[in-house]
Amino acid sequence: MSARIHLSLPHMGGEERLFVGEAFDSNWLSTVGPNIDGFEVELARYLGGGVRALAVSSGTAALHLVLRALGVGRGDRVAVSTLTFAGSVWPILYLGAEPVFLDSEMKSWNVSAALVDEYLREAARSNTLPKALVAVHLYGQHADIDPIAAICEKFGVILVEDAAESLGATYRGRHTGTTANFSILSFNGNKIITTTGGGAVLTRDEMALARMRKWANQSREPAVEYLHREYGFNYRMSNVLAGIGRGQLRVLDDRVQQRRAVFDRYREAFADIPGVVMQPEADWGTHTRWLTVLTLDPNEVQATPRDVVEALAKDDIEARPVWRPMHLQPMFTGAPSIGGSVAQRLFETGVCLPSSSSLTEGEQGRVIEAVRGALALMPGRTR
Ligand SMILES: Cc1ncc(COP(=O)(O)O)c(C=O)c1O
Numbered sequence: 001m002s003a004r005i006h007l008s009l010p011h012m013g014g015e016e017r018l019f020v021g022e023a024f025d026s027n028w029l030s031t032v033g034p035n036i037d038g039f040e041v042e043l044a045r046y047l048g049g050g051v052r053a054l055a056v057s058s059g060t061a062a063l064h065l066v067l068r069a070l071g072v073g074r075g076d077r078v079a080v081s082t083l084t085f086a087g088s089v090w091p092i093l094y095l096g097a098e099p100v101f102l103d104s105e106m107k108s109w110n111v112s113a114a115l116v117d118e119y120l121r122e123a124a125r126s127n128t129l130p131k132a133l134v135a136v137h138l139y140g141q142h143a144d145i146d147p148i149a150a151i152c153e154k155f156g157v158i159l160v161e162d163a164a165e166s167l168g169a170t171y172r173g174r175h176t177g178t179t180a181n182f183s184i185l186s187f188n189g190n191k192i193i194t195t196t197g198g199g200a201v202l203t204r205d206e207m208a209l210a211r212m213r214k215w216a217n218q219s220r221e222p223a224v225e226y227l228h229r230e231y232g233f234n235y236r237m238s239n240v241l242a243g244i245g246r247g248q249l250r251v252l253d254d255r256v257q258q259r260r261a262v263f264d265r266y267r268e269a270f271a272d273i274p275g276v277v278m279q280p281e282a283d284w285g286t287h288t289r290w291l292t293v294l295t296l297d298p299n300e301v302q303a304t305p306r307d308v309v310e311a312l313a314k315d316d317i318e319a320r321p322v323w324r325p326m327h328l329q330p331m332f333t334g335a336p337s338i339g340g341s342v343a344q345r346l347f348e349t350g351v352c353l354p355s356s357s358s359l360t361e362g363e364q365g366r367v368i369e370a371v372r373g374a375l376a377l378m379p380g381r382t383r
Contacts, residue, residue, distance in 0.1 A: 005317045005363050008190040008291060009356040011255060016247030023240045031217070033239030039246050043185075043200060046249055049178030051202045052209050055237040055245070056216050059164040059186030059199035063134070064091035065212040065235065066182045066201055070132050070158050072097050077130040077336075079119065079157070081111045081143075082325040083343035084136040087186070088162045089326055092134075100130055101327040103339030108282040109346060110143035111135055113151060119338045120155040132158040137166035137176055138323075139279060139352070140192070140259070140290030145171055145179045158182070164199070168192055168256040171285040177202045187241075192255050192290050192357070193248035195241040256288045258357035262364065263289035266353060269368040273375060275300025279350075293322060295349040296375075303375050305351040311374035317367055322350030 019035055028034060040053040047053075056062050072078055074096035080088055082101035092099045102119065105112035116133065123129045133152055135143045145161070152159040163169075164186035166176040177183040182205070187198035203209050214220065219232025237245075263278070270276045275297035281287040296305060303311075305321045312319045324347055327337035354367050 002316070002366065005354045005359070005367060006356065007318045007320055007352060007354055009358055010189050010194045010196070011251075011258075011356060011358045012244075013247055013251035013254075015250055016244045019243030019246045020240055023243050028239045031236035031238055033242075035239045035242035035246055036237060039237075039242040039249070040200075042246060042249055044202070046252070047175040047177050047202065049174055050204050051178050051183070052204065052206065054201040054209055054213055054216065055242055056199050056201065056235045057237055058087075058197060058235075059162075059184050059188065060087040060090055061216070061233065061235040062184035062186075062199040062201045063088065063160070063162065064094055064233070065215055066160055066184060066203075067091050067095055067097070067132065068215065069205075069208040069212050070160070070182070072131050077128065078132050078134060079116075079130040079338075080134040080326070081136040081138070081162075082327045082337060082340055083109060083138060083323055083346060084162065084326065085164070085323055086326070086329070086331075087164065088134055088136050089332075097131070099326070099332070099335060101325070101332070101335060101337040101340065102133075103337075103341065104138075104343045104346060106342060107280060108141055108143060109138050109279060110141065111148070113144055113147035115339060116148050117151045120151060120157060124155055129155055130157055132160055134160045134162050135180070136162040136164075137169060139293050140166050140169055140288035141279070141282065142166055142169050142171040142176055142179070142285045142287075144282065144284055149180060160184070163202075164188075164191070165290050166288060168252050168288040168290075169286055181205060182208075187245060187248075192259065192288055193245070193252050195237065195245040195248070198237050198241055198245065255357045256286070259289040259292075259355055260287075262355055262357070262359050263292045265361070265364055266292050266294070266368065270294065270371070273301075273372070276375070289355065291352045291355045293350055293352045295346065296351065298349065301375055305349060308351050308371060308374045312367070312370050315366065315370045317354060317370055319354065320352040322347045322352065
């Protein structure tokens with residue numbers, strides 16, 4: 001019996017143990033220490049663009065801090081991509097604000113400038129402008145952020161980048177996480193690099209960063225006694241986990257290349273199957289292929305994404321449908337949504353395949369065979 005193939009596994013580089021060992025040797029086993037400081041500096045240096053980093057306990061926590069720093073509160077609206085993981089949305093609810101869901105475009109599967117323009121014009125007319133817009137960079141690919149940023153600026157809406165899935169991607173020569181004034185990352189265990197669990201805030205706004213740092217640390221004021229002027233969170237990252245992050249950062253570029261190579265092999269393997277369409281790579285940057293995602297055209301392929309996921313599960317291979325859009329979640333029935341049919345179609349036709357950077361060619365061969373089997377297209381057979 002061959003081993004289970006997972007969707008996206010942690011992939012250590014080797015140096016992580018050295019940094020973790022240093023934390024043990026020096027007894028920095030808390031939420032302060034040299035690995036935290038080093039990770040924040042090294043992450044910001046890697047990304048460039050003058051951003052500063054705050055390492056925290058998760059991407060969701062990072063977004064919560066950012067939205068609070070932007071003054072989002074009860075009665076506010078926050079626009080957010082509908083095609084995303086729920087972690088992009090929960091912090092809006094934590095602050096008592098209302099999400100407004102935005103549809104995707106086919107070119108990148110992310111929110112489009114045209115839709116943002118249309119939505120904000122109408123919202124300005126009806127006096128319902130959102131305070132912020134959270135643009136998600138899905139599956140490792142950047143949204144077309146420059147025109148979106150220009151439109152947001154015109155309407156006084158603050159742009160936030162949810163780069164949880166896109167670390168390592170570029171947009172017009174810049175790194176993801178640096179193309180808006182406020183961005184967040186996730187280092188959850190399934191991401192392109194991981195701290196087992198963790199996240200980061202990225203911003204050039206030093207004052208906002210200082211406030212978020214304080215909130216993340218229980219809102220402790222710089223005083224000898226425990227002094228609090230505002231409510232806080234326990235959101236700091238541990239110095240042990242930051243050591244894992246420091247090691248992981250050193251192999252991030254390799255991980256992008258490896259995931260892209262996994263994607264290339266899938267693309268070649270399915271090139272002859274009519275109706276199988278790989279997620280496109282927009283011309284404005286580099287897609288990390290954090291996950292390889294393909295769609296099945298129902299006019300050409302009988303099997304649905306669910307059929308494929310279930311067939312692969314029988315071979316002990318983990319695949320997933322594309323995110324169920326937020327506007328189609330029972331949780332958000334009745335929530336305002338601007339369009340949504342593109343995201344719905346991607347959800348109904350899309351499958352995420354095992355994409356680990358450590359996936360061997362043999363394992364990938366198993367996945368390819370299983371997918372072809374599920375599509376009733378075993379090698380050498382045509383429909
Ligand atoms: C797009 C997106 N946003 C936010 C998050 C939340 O990050 P975390 O799991 O670190 O809280 C995730 C994933 O985990 C994500 O995929």
